[in-house]
Amino acid sequence: MTQQALADACRVTRQTILALEAGRYAPSLELAFRIARAFGVGVEDVFHWEEGR
Numbered sequence: 001m002t003q004q005a006l007a008d009a010c011r012v013t014r015q016t017i018l019a020l021e022a023g024r025y026a027p028s029l030e031l032a033f034r035i036a037r038a039f040g041v042g043v044e045d046v047f048h049w050e051e052g053r
Helices: 003-010 014-022 029-039
Strands: none
Touching: 003 014, 003 029
């Protein structure tokens, strides 16, 4: 899936996807769910949380 296709599916800009991939932006819970659904997986399959970060 291209960055633009993911952005379109999640109703955000491609720049938002770029920032997520680069680690410069943490998604809202709603966006995290949209991204996971775009890939047909659960949120924890796409994102992980490390305590203390």
